Amino acid sequence: MSTKIKLGLFGFGCVGQGLYNVLNQTEGIKAEIIKICVKNGSKSRSLPDHYFTLDKNELLNNSEINVIVEMIDDPAAAFEIVKSALKSGKAVVSANKKMIADNFAELHSLQQEFNVPLLYEASACASIPIIRNLEEYYDNDLLGAVEGIFNGSTNYILTKIFKENLDFDTALRQAQDAGFAETDPTLDVQAFDPKYKLCIILAHTFGLFVNPEEIFNYGIQNLSTFDINYAKEKGYKIKLVAFCRRLEDKIIAGVLPRFVKPENKLSAIENEYNGILVESAFTEYQFFAGKGAGSNPTGSAVLSDISALTYNYKYEYKKYNRNKLEISNDFQIEVYVRYSTRKSIDLSLFSNIKETYTNADSGYIVGSISFGELRNSSWINRSDVNVIVSAENKFVLNNKTGTTVAELHGELA
């Protein structure tokens, strides 16, 4: 982009303010805010009135504005804005993970058709430059897996639980009070937010545009004191881990809580920080960590995208269709399943049961099960059941195990 960056901002909430702060203190980047479209005209603002408008067309039809920065909450409205902007040749920077994950294929086509970049580094793990690294540095086809803590809100809650011996409800309330969890925490706690991020990372890791509904997400809402004590007795923490991994020509992916040993790099990622492990054929692993939320880290990632536009940077999606990979749920995963009534769990689904425990109120099993069958089971959504992936978990394609340890079920039936 040879001309100076002239910004049209949609939204001036937490991220917008963060961007304004960061932009204001960064001499190196020549970008100017021209206009800001907001939903509520009566709020008092930190900038003069003439910057603000309620009419999106004042930005979209303004030929002076060459970059639209979309930072609003509503994914459907955001998508309309982004589409209009791309179609009119304006570059777009967005932090809206749900909007991107839900419309990835179409957004990809629009970028190609109108030859205009859409950048969204801030949409996944805020300040960690993971998309840029997957896209640029790991641009060949040797990536084996990307997994990590993609949600700062639940990580803050889990840190509170383990560091301060709180139960889930108390930790959630404290996270809300500290501004690290939303009033309606569903998207975070039920692992939708990290799933959207995982979809974005899937595109840049394996070249797959996956509908978020295809990906199994299971949150921490059913975490009980029993589960927490189980983890502590073993010296584990519990982290909400998003993963995607290549097994032969299949890609497996999901977001579930996981027991994590102290030597796992993710164990040290606390509070609102995110951490990402990247496995590749030749480097073994790489680890990235940084703040996964907050106005300034997110604003800083948005600014980094704006800066990249000054030298005509765009995602090339080089991995798209390079490999004929497809998502599969047809693999074995080892899980801990805690329940109040054993008969509510269909044990015949398990190919292998390693441990079983029962007391007066509850019990658990540790065993291997097909990921697809776990997801589709009748009992997974019971409020008196909780599922956590084993610390020792090895992912194996179903057809590779060949073992159905049916006899083990005898003693449990």
Add this chain to the structure above:
Amino acid sequence: MSTKIKLGLFGFGCVGQGLYNVLNQTEGIKAEIIKICVKNGSKSRSLPDHYFTLDKNELLNNSEINVIVEMIDDPAAAFEIVKSALKSGKAVVSANKKMIADNFAELHSLQQEFNVPLLYEASACASIPIIRNLEEYYDNDLLGAVEGIFNGSTNYILTKIFKENLDFDTALRQAQDAGFAETDPTLDVQAFDPKYKLCIILAHTFGLFVNPEEIFNYGIQNLSTFDINYAKEKGYKIKLVAFCRRLEDKIIAGVLPRFVKPENKLSAIENEYNGILVESAFTEYQFFAGKGAGSNPTGSAVLSDISALTYNYKYEYKKYNRNKLEISNDFQIEVYVRYSTRKSIDLSLFSNIKETYTNADSGYIVGSISFGELRNSSWINRSDVNVIVSAENKFVLNNKTGTTVAELHGELA
């Protein structure tokens, strides 16, 4: 680079073989090895004879070759090769940290003058994409500090010492046997290798081309069992830490061993891994970790540079001359100094002494001293003296403290 990449390789040792392995298994990158210049014609090779030559001009004058990959040991010979290649319009990829650090300003000029890229991601921390990230993602002027473990060889030795209770000499021998330390380990053990890497990182963090001789490096060669026990009693590890940090308009930089607490992210970086902390105004910190040595990680970084050349990537050195920053040794640093005879240490150099200890054979002090005066002191190079930076260290410009706690010296004189 619109045409296909045709490679001329200088050197076919560990890194060259690694590159060949990686290139061979990576379908995504269309690059072909045309010719390899080696020093020794009689070695048996894993490739057919027609690839090899002893004459550098067979590569430099070959118009089919558009990218030179320089992977030889001799920095002076490497510099001549790189200069010739750049002048003839061939892009260059190099992993030679000393060659780059020693000739940075000239290499920068040549890139500008002949408008041809020189990439060297593999030269600093091998598989960790730190240069690309500093250059692209942290391209504005808000970086506060970069510090980390930049040398896999000494980190392997220090890991052995702390995990297996070995003394320095035994750990060094084991590292040599395992191929993680050179037969002549001077460059690693005396911290020259991480200093060259720090010089490269300084250019991409703060836009400074610094002569390596300006930077103080102090290695782990004097590490004694006394020092190791001191660290263990406090629950610390010792890591060889390279750092650069902005204090107002000054940049401070150096490589010294440091006591590291368990909660420091660098504490968990073991064996040949490297770890890098990046502090910036808006993201607090970012952490990168990965393999810092080895043929495949280094080959993989070289390949990533080759891949970047396919889309005309080059370093833009945007921070160069943006800020009028300069290197300064005029700051206070808190250090542990162990000695056999206290009178060999000039205590009057210390502005503050926090601790002192003496037994029959040796003693130590913990105190603050000007970095420049520490470097220039008469006793720093004594073999019976060892210096380790405090775990609690805060770097402060000299003129900011205003305290010379001369009275403390009374009791120590």
